[in-house]
Amino acid sequence: MNGPMGKLAGKVAIVTGAASGIGEAIAKLYLAEGACCVLADLPGSKLVEIFGGTGAARCVALDTTDDDAPGRLVGAAVEAFGGLDILVNNAGIAIACQFEELTDEQFDRIMAVNVRSYFRIARAAVPEIRKRGGGRIVNLGSIMSEMGGPTLSIYGASKHAVAGLSKGMAVDLGKYGITVNYLQPGSIWTGMSRPFMADENFRKYWENKAPMGRIGDPEDVAAAALFLASDEAKFVSGHGLHVDGGAIINF
Numbered sequence: 511m512n513g514p515m516g517k518l519a520g521k522v523a524i525v526t527g528a529a530s531g532i533g534e535a536i537a538k539l540y541l542a543e544g545a546c547c548v549l550a551d552l553p554g555s556k557l558v559e560i561f562g563g564t565g566a567a568r569c570v571a572l573d574t575t576d577d578d579a580p581g582r583l584v585g586a587a588v589e590a591f592g593g594l595d596i597l598v599n600n601a602g603i604a605i606a607c608q609f610e611e612l613t614d615e616q617f618d619r620i621m622a623v624n625v626r627s628y629f630r631i632a633r634a635a636v637p638e639i640r641k642r643g644g645g646r647i648v649n650l651g652s653i654m655s656e657m658g659g660p661t662l663s664i665y666g667a668s669k670h671a672v673a674g675l676s677k678g679m680a681v682d683l684g685k686y687g688i689t690v691n692y693l694q695p696g697s698i699w700t701g702m703s704r705p706f707m708a709d710e711n712f713r714k715y716w717e718n719k720a721p722m723g724r725i726g727d728p729e730d731v732a733a734a735a736l737f738l739a740s741d742e743a744k745f746v747s748g749h750g751l752h753v754d755g756g757a758i759i760n761f
């Protein structure tokens with residue numbers, strides 16, 4: 511499965527939020543499947559510690575909401591690896607807060623990280639992906655792209671926006687051979703979810719809601735991200751893929 515025989519051999523990918531959780535698992539799997547990867551996370555993250563800074567992984571420290579983040583990411587892919595085939599917009603934040611106490615600043619920050627940066631990075635990536643004759647864009651939605659949850663109204667709004675953005679992009683970019691899909695993880699063990707999981711009731715609720723009877727692992731989501739990035743997924747576009755052990759359909 512490694513190197514030139516991998517499912518992503520010869521491909522160049524950008525993965526944001528790669529220093530933790532789902533993004534880290536996606537980056538590791540893409541590298542194992544032969545992709546060259548530009549990996550981004552916030553300054554001070556463990557990105558270089560995890561992936562090193564040479565060879566098939568190029569680490570970039572930035573905030574995805576920075577004005578110059580799209581140009582820096584796409585520029586790094588072209589400079590280091592000669593082009594771009596796959597973009598995974600994964601970096602995201604969740605702020606848990608009862609609705610009436612949420613602030614304008616929290617609204618703006620969640621939307622900036624979870625939606626606006628996805629739009630801006632994808633817009634910068636499209637011209638390079640087109641030069642390769644097509645490619646893949648995978649955005650991180652959530653089961654909250656189609657449901658609500660306590661204390662997560664703005665987060666849920668941002669993930670609904672990811673669904674709408676992905677569908678519109680899929681329609682506009684199909685003619686270039688670019689598929690656009692979004693992943694809909696359920697409850698997954700990561701840095702983001704750990705504070706929520708500390709609440710035993712929360713953890714048990716999601717373990718029981720998933721017919722598979724457990725919280726998901728980042729690797730479960732990475733496997734789906736590999737499929738959506740692969741050649742085999744060339745006729746799958748505009749799709750939201752649940753990776754939730756069946757939780758969302760279990761009323």
Ligand SMILES: NC(=O)c1ccc[n+]([C@@H]2O[C@H](COP(=O)([O-])OP(=O)(O)OC[C@H]3O[C@@H](n4cnc5c(N)ncnc54)[C@H](O)[C@@H]3O)[C@@H](O)[C@H]2O)c1
Nearest residue numbers: 527530531532552573574601602650652695698700701702
């Ligand atoms: N964990 C879950 O249960 C779950 C469920 C559904 C969807 N998701 C989504 O999956 C994605 C990854 O989340 P995770 O659970 O792995 O979280 P995580 O906190 O473990 O990892 C997110 C990474 O993104 C980075 N990041 C955050 N904001 C950034 C920014 N502005 N610029 C650059 N990097 C930034 C963080 O530093 C971190 O390394 C998110 O979009 C999240 O909404 C997670």
